[in-house]
Amino acid sequence: xxxxxxxxxxxxxxxxxxxxxxxxxxxxxxxxxxxxxxxxxxxxxxxxxxxxxxxxxxxxxxxxxxxxxxxxxxxxxxxxxxxxxxxxxxxxxxxxxxxxxxxxxxxxxxxxxxxxxxxxxxxxxxxxxxxxxxxxxxxxxxxxxxxxxxxxxxxxxxxxxxxxxxxxxxxxxxxxxxxxxxxxxxxxxxxxxxxxxxxxxxxxxxxxxxxxxxxxxxxxxxxxxxxxxxxxxxxxxxxxxxxxxxxxxxxxxxxxxxxxxxxxxxxxxxxxxxxxxxxxxxxxxxxxxxxxxxxxxxxxxxxxxxxxxxxxxxxxxxxxxxxxxxxxxxxx
Amino acid sequence: xxxxxxxxxxxxxxxxxxxxxxxxxxxxxxxxxxxxxxxxxxxxxxxxxxxxxxxxxxxxxxxxxxxxxxxxxxxxxxxxxxxxxxxxxxxxxxxxxxxxxxxxxxxxxxxxxxxxxxxxxxxxxxxxxxxxxxxxxxxxxxxxxxxxxxxxxxxxxxxxxxxxxxxxxxxxxxxxxxxxxxxxxxxxxxxxxxxxxxxxxxxxxxxxxxxxxxxxxxxxxxxxxxxxxxxxxxxxxxxxxxxxxxxxxxxxxxxxxxxxxxxxxxxxxxxxxxxxxxxxxxxxxxxxxxxxxxxxxxxxxxxxxxxxxxxxxxxxxxxxxxxxxxxxxxxxxxxxxxxxxxxxxxxxxxxxxxxxxxxxxxxxxxxxxxxxxxxxxxxxxxxxxxxxxxxxxxxxxxxxxxxxxxxxxxxxxxxxxxxxxxxxxxxxxxxxxxxxxxxxxxxxxxxxxxxxxxxxxxxxxxxxxxxxxxxxxxxxxxx
Numbered sequence: 035x036x037x038x039x040x041x042x043x044x045x046x047x048x049x050x051x052x053x054x055x056x057x058x059x060x061x062x063x064x065x066x067x068x069x070x071x072x073x074x075x076x077x078x079x080x081x082x083x084x085x086x087x088x089x090x091x092x093x094x095x096x097x098x099x100x101x102x103x104x105x106x107x108x109x110x111x112x113x114x115x116x117x118x119x120x121x122x123x124x125x126x127x128x129x130x131x132x133x134x135x136x137x138x139x140x141x142x143x144x145x146x147x148x149x150x151x152x153x154x155x156x157x158x159x160x161x162x163x164x165x166x167x168x169x170x171x172x173x174x175x176x177x178x179x180x181x182x183x184x185x186x187x188x189x190x191x192x193x194x195x196x197x198x199x200x201x202x203x204x205x206x207x208x209x210x211x212x213x214x215x216x217x218x219x220x221x222x223x224x225x226x227x228x229x230x231x232x233x234x235x236x237x238x239x240x241x242x243x244x245x246x247x248x249x250x251x252x253x254x255x256x257x258x259x260x261x262x263x264x265x266x267x268x269x270x271x272x273x274x275x276x277x278x279x280x281x282x283x284x285x286x287x288x289x290x291x292x293x294x295x296x297x298x299x300x301x302x303x304x305x306x307x308x309x310x311x312x313x314x315x316x317x318x319x320x321x322x323x324x325x326x327x328x329x330x331x332x333x334x335x336x337x338x339x340x341x342x343x344x345x346x347x348x349x350x351x352x353x354x355x356x357x358x359x360x361x362x363x364x365x366x
Numbered sequence: 367x368x369x370x371x372x373x374x375x376x377x378x379x380x381x382x383x384x385x386x387x388x389x390x391x392x393x394x395x396x397x398x399x400x401x402x403x404x405x406x407x408x409x410x411x412x413x414x415x416x417x418x419x420x421x422x423x424x425x426x427x428x429x430x431x432x433x434x435x436x437x438x439x440x441x442x443x444x445x446x447x448x449x450x451x452x453x454x455x456x457x458x459x460x461x462x463x464x465x466x467x468x469x470x471x472x473x474x475x476x477x478x479x480x481x482x483x484x485x486x487x488x489x490x491x492x493x494x495x496x497x498x499x500x501x502x503x504x505x506x507x508x509x510x511x512x513x514x515x516x517x518x519x520x521x522x523x524x525x526x527x528x529x530x531x532x533x534x535x536x537x538x539x540x541x542x543x544x545x546x547x548x549x550x551x552x553x554x555x556x557x558x559x560x561x562x563x564x565x566x567x568x569x570x571x572x573x574x575x576x577x578x579x580x581x582x583x584x585x586x587x588x589x590x591x592x593x594x595x596x597x598x599x600x601x602x603x604x605x606x607x608x609x610x611x612x613x614x615x616x617x618x619x620x621x622x623x624x625x626x627x628x629x630x631x632x633x634x635x636x637x638x639x640x641x642x643x644x645x646x647x648x649x650x651x652x653x654x655x656x657x658x659x660x661x662x663x664x665x666x667x668x669x670x671x672x673x674x675x676x677x678x679x680x681x682x683x684x685x686x687x688x689x690x691x692x693x694x695x696x697x698x699x700x701x702x703x704x705x706x707x708x709x710x711x712x713x714x715x716x717x718x719x720x721x722x723x724x725x726x727x728x729x730x731x732x733x734x735x736x737x738x739x740x741x742x743x744x745x746x747x748x749x750x751x752x753x754x755x756x757x758x759x760x761x762x763x764x765x766x767x768x769x770x771x772x773x774x775x776x777x778x779x780x781x782x783x784x785x786x787x788x789x790x791x792x793x794x795x796x797x798x799x800x801x802x803x804x805x806x807x808x809x810x811x812x813x814x815x816x817x818x819x820x821x822x823x824x825x826x827x828x829x830x831x832x833x834x835x836x837x838x839x840x841x842x843x844x845x
Contacts, residue, residue, distance in 0.1 A: 079411040084646035112414050113649055189643060193444050196455020197409040201512075212508075214450055241446070241641035250643055 044101050045091040050081045051183055052279075052306025054089025055318035055333060060284035062320040062329030062359050064348070066090045066098045067306075069338045070313035071116045073102075074109030082190045083114075085183075085310040093359045095319070095349040099123045102341065116339075123342040128350045131165030136272035140176035141305055147282040153321050153330045154278050160354050161276070171272055173263040178256050179308045180300045185240055185253040192237025195230060198222065261312040268337040274347050275335040277305050279318040283328035305333055315341045317348045320357045329357070368573040369608075371601050372581075373536045374528030375487075376565040377543060378521045379553045380497065381424045386518035387496050388415035388458060393520075395559055399502065399513035407499075407517045409453035414647050417442075421520035422651065424552035425465050425494050426661050428522060431550055431668060432489055434469025436658050442494075442648040446641040450512055451499035459523075460493035461642055465651065467491050471526075472670065473542035475535050480685035487539050488527040495521050516560075522552075528567060528578075533597035537590050540564050544590075549669060549694045557588045564593055569614075570604045579604070580614040584621055584628055596621035600628050672697050680704065680712055689720055695727055695736070702740035703747075711751055718747065722764060737768040745778040755782060756789045758835040763787070791838045793845065796829075799837060800845050803829045 047054045049067040058065025067089045078088055088105065092098040103122040109115045137158060142151075162168045200206035200221035207224045209216040226234070240249035267275070281304055293301070309316035316335045324330055334351070336344035383393055389406035406413040429436050440463045444456040469489040476483035497519040502511035524543060530536045544562055547553040554561050569581035584600060587593040600619070607614055616634035621627075669691040677687050691697045700719060707715055726737040738746075746763060749755045755763070763781050770777065782788065790796060803825055804811060810828075814821035822843070830837050 075412075076414055077412045080647075082646075111416060113416055114414075114647065190646060193446055193456055193641075193643070196446060196448065197411065197453065199448070199455065201450060202408050202453060203410070214510075215448075218448060238446075238641055241643055242639050243641075246641075246643070 043093055044097050046101075046105075047089050047091055048078055048081065049087050049089035049310070050085050051187070051303040051310050054091060055279050055306045055316060055331075056302055058091055059279035059318045059320070059331035059333075060329065062323075062331070062357065062362065064090075064092050064095055064098050064320070064352075065279075065318040065331075066092075066102065066345070066348075067309060067316050068102060068106060068341050069315045070310075071114055072106045072120055072315075072339065072341060074105075074107075074112040074115050076109055076111040080190075080194050082187045082310075083194070084186065084190065085313075087310070095317075095345060095352045096125060098317070099125055099345045099349070102345065106341070120339075121342075123345050125346055125349045128346045129165070130161060130350065133161075133166045133273045133347070134271050135161050135166045135168045136171035136267055136275045137168060138171050138173045138176065138267075138275055138277060140173050141277040143281055143304055145281045145301055145304070146278065149283065149324045150278045150281060150330055154276070154332060157276060157321060157332045157351065157355075160351070164350075164354075168276075169272070171267045171270070171275070173260075173267065173308065175256065175260045175263050176308055179260055179311060180304065182253045182256040182260065183303070183307050183311060185249050186257065188233040188237035189240050189250055189253075190237070191230070191233040192235075192241065195226070195234055198225065200225070257311050260308055264308075264312045264314055264335075264337075273336065273340075273343065277333045277335070279305060279331040279333040281305065283324045283326065283330055309335050312338070314338050315344045317344055319348050319351050319355075320359065321351075321355050322357055323362075369570045369601075369605050370573045371531050372528045372569045372571065372578060373530040373532075373597065374567040374581075375524075375526045375530070375536060375540060376567070377524045377526075377540065378497075378563045378565075379524065379543075379547050380561040381421050381520040381522055381552055382554055383418055383420040383424065383520055385418055385420075387418050387421045387494065387520035389413075389518050390416075391518060394515075397515055399511065399515060402515040403517070407453065407514050409455070415458060415645070417648060417651070418520060421494055422465065422653070423661055424520075424550075425492065425522050426653065426658060427550050427552055427665055428492060428524075428547065429466035429469060430658070430662050430665060431546060432469035432471055432492075434489060434492065435467045436653055437463060437465055437467060438653050438655075439463065440465045440493075440651045440653075442645045442651070443642045444645045445495075447638050449498070450510065451501055451514075451517070453499065453514065453517060457496060457498065458645055458648070459495035464491040464493035465653070466493065471539060471542055471546070473535075473538040474688060475538050477685060480683045482684045482688065485530075485535055485538065487529050490525040490527055492522055492524045495523055497521050522547075528569075528581075533594045533601070536566060536597055537594045540593060541590060545669070545692060550665065551694075557590075560588060563588055566593065566597055566600075568597060568600050568604070570601065570608065579608075580616050582614065582617045582619055582628075584619050585631065587621060592621055592623050595623070595626055596628055599626060603628065666694060669694075669697065672701070676701070680709065682712075682716075686716055686720075689724070690716070692724075693727070696724055699723065699727065699736060699740055699743075703743045706741055706744035707747055708751065711747065714750070715744075715747055718743075722761065726768060738764060739773055739775070741775045742767055742772075742778055745775060749778060749782065753789055753791065753838070755787055756830075756835060756838060758830065759787045759789065762835065787836065789838045790833055790836045791841050793841065796833075796837060796841055796845055799829050799832050800842065803832060 054067050055065040067087050070087050073088045075086055080086055090098050090101045106120045108117055158168050199218050205225045207221045209220045314335055316333055318331045318333050320329045320331045322330050334344055334347055385392055389404050391402050391404045391407055394402055426436050442458050443461045445459045446456040448455055470486050472484055472486050474482045475485040497516050499512050499514040499517040502513055530539060544555055548555040564587045566584045567581045569579040571579040584596050587596055604614055618631045619628040620631050622629050672691050673687040676682055690700045746760055750757055750760050766781055810821045810825055826842050829842050
């Protein structure tokens with residue numbers, strides 16, 4: 035993980051449900067999840083293959099675009115990358131008066147903190163002032179997003195983790211009884227953490243013949259409804275969506291450990307995760323600091339393969355706000 | 367009690383592609399363990415499957431040859447189970463949306479006085495999947511080795527309807543599929559090496575009942591003889607069970623050829639739930655009509671077409687037509703030697719082909735490696751017709767040509783000339799030989815005069831031997 039206090043100017047991080055944008059938001063850096071299929075997953079250790087995207091973490095949107103131009107494009111080693119050429123992104127002066135900005139109602143969660151809410155509203159005002167048409171939109175299936183994500187995540191994780199047996203590489207336990215089954219069982223029991231174990235168990239449960247239709251298939255159907263929500267909004271003429279990245283600023287460790295992983299995800303990933311289900315590009319841009327001096331960020335989303343437009347909008351937003359990570363780092 | 371036997375087949379064929387189905391590792395056999403592998407075959411995290419287009423092409427070739435439907439849209443699924451030879455913990459396969467659907471295969475089931483009765487079986491589906499590695503039990507005292515060279519070799523799994531009713535029918539169907547995939551050049555057909563593996567599902571029911579009995583599966587039969595033995599054993603085992611009022615439980619069994627019995631591997635009630643789901647690493651497979659048309663144009667003329675043609679052109683029986691089209695190589699050889707030969711002598715040509723040439727051709731799977739060229743063969747036959755050499759000498763010459771591997775058509779006459787193998791038809795020379803034989807075989811002569819007509823053949827045989835096979839047998843018997 036990139037850390038804004040570290041010296042790196044650019045880093046990569048996988049983004050399955052928000053793991054690039056989410057930490058970027060808390061740390062006050064730019065976090066970008068490109069459109070699924072525009073960046074190769076070759077070499078990326080899979081979590082949920084149908085949602086994993088290599089994400090980009092940088093201090094500025096310009097750096098982000100530079101990295102994207104290097105890593106985006108078709109790769110014969112990843113058949114899920116797009117076959118067509120991806121033209122490089124150039125950052126230009128963006129005329130906001132040509133843009134329609136959508137504000138999804140469903141993202142106004144009860145858990146949203148007042149400071150995040152204020153920041154969100156201030157960004158919308160900025161955009162309106164610059165001539166953008168800001169309008170309310172609805173993504174009605176957002177509520178079901180986390181549970182859908184949870185099922186698909188666990189199913190793919192259960193299968194992906196099956197290769198970690200200790201037979202060919204990695205940790206291996208000497209079993210108490212000399213059998214292959216026992217070797218596998220004890221090695222996996224020893225090596226996996228509780229979260230992974232619970233996902234493996236749940237995922238395999240959902241994939242059982244008798245459950246497949248009620249869980250896995252249903253989750254796939256809801257996933258396509260969520261993707262259709264986005265499509266409907268784009269077809270209505272909306273160019274980009276503006277939402278918070280996270281509902282709050284970075285929690286304290288004491289707050290964090292009170293919740294289990296499931297609940298953690300449902301709060302942390304609430305705003306970021308639908309973009310992974312829909313495959314669309316999303317970027318987190320730091321806007322200001324909270325009264326506790328913690329970064330508050332805003333997420334922008336655009337239609338699939340409109341990564342260029344998204345980066346241009348993020349670039350514009352960055353230029354409008356006072357947030358300067360370099361300066362902040364100097365002050366510390 | 368009358369019992370009806372129901373048999374269905376699941377056949378795995380290894381496709382003859384250069385590289386594996388989802389990785390760039392080469393497909394080859396007989397190499398040291400774990401030398402033909404790459405990170406994907408070992409399931410190193412972060413390496414993705416990339417579908418081999420050739421494997422798809424071969425599967426489509428098969429589909430077209432059996433008149434199946436080529437699915438324009440099919441998907442790959444993960445079949446999840448743990449076994450040490452399966453590095454990823456899942457096998458990439460196809461299930462509900464396979465590449466090939468339907469189709470049927472014809473096979474000869476009975477031959478009476480050279481009349482053929484044909485059978486036919488519908489194919490349910492044929493789908494692509496990856497082969498697993500191999501466990502090595504030798505040379506590791508208390509441990510097991512794993513060789514991943516085989517892991518990822520493309521397999522086409524062919525599933526037939528349960529529509530066969532005897533071991534003979536099932537074996538004939540399997541043989542027909544075997545020769546078809548070799549004919550198409552998509553599989554080397556080597557059963558011992560596991561390129562063509564048969565699983566057989568067998569159930570029995572009372573002949574007047576509609577519902578099927580419980581089926582058992584015999585796995586991994588790698589020879590047609592074992593297949594026939596295993597099916598017959600299994601049929602008798604099931605009949606005995608039912609006749610003794612026992613029930614049949616669904617089992618997976620294997621055949622042990624040493625004790626000639628099928629042996630329980632596992633009961634199906636403990637069978638695994640494979641937790642199939644679409645593999646998110648592989649997009650759906652879309653097949654265009656254009657590509658299918660192209661592949662169709664690359665399919666060689668199929669045996670049934672050649673059979674019809676040679677039956678019509680040469681007035682052959684179906685029996686011989688089948689023999690002459692048992693492989694592409696044989697059919698090629700026949701058609702190319704007959705055009706250089708005298709059609710009125712076709713019987714001799716076919717006799718020679720079946721007795722001498724075909725067994726030699728079958729010793730070697732290489733399509734380009736013929737024991738003798740069709741032209742050399744037709745010249746050899748010509749020298750028999752025109753009386754230059756005897757049939758026996760012709761065989762000797764044939765063996766010399768096989769050894770020399772010469773492509774030169776002149777080699778036939780050259781061998782005759784340099785070894786002076788001309789048939790002896792000159793009566794004065796033959797008479798001398800006959801005299802010698804008669805003077806040294808008084809016993810046979812006595813037998814002949816006491817009424818044993820066969821004794822004359824023995825005498826002629828001795829005379830031929832004395833002449834180093836060069837004596838003309840027709841002239842000899844006259845003398």
